[in-house]
Amino acid sequence: MKPIYRKLKQEDLPIIVQLMSQLGYRHTAKSLTDNVESVRARNGEIFVAELSGKVVGCISAILDARLAEGVTGELVSLVVNESARGKGIGKGLVSTAEKWLRSYTKVIRVRANETREEAHKFYQNLGYVKSKKQIVFSKNR
Helix, strand or coil, X not given: CCCEEEECCHHHHHHHHHHHHHCCCCCCHHHHHHHHHHHHHCCCEEEEEEECCEEEEEEEEEEEEECCCEEEEEEEEEEECHHHCCCCHXXXXXXXXXXXXXXXXXXXXXCCCXXXXXXXXXXXXXXXXXXXXXXXXXXXX
């Protein structure tokens, strides 16, 4: 059966909570609802992959505007359920998000933690090239 790619619906949130835990992020339906609302309020979108009627993956497509670089698109929070990996679902999610972003910008980026070497290979196989190495600083209130 072929996967179906579509925008996230409210009823998808319980499975997205589980998928985010596979990335190492702890969420509740409420915290993810808040994040979805924030992404969409900033003109981003979240897409899911459905296989045999079950959500098996998701990705966020966001827009970023910077003084020096202008508007760029970014792929964020890509995850495919461990049981559904290796079936092209991640590729399909990326393609869906890229298509959506292309209507807003020509440049699409993706960031992957330096420890996620499999993710690096995945994105390079999709034509992404390393363009910059940075250190991220965070400050909590």
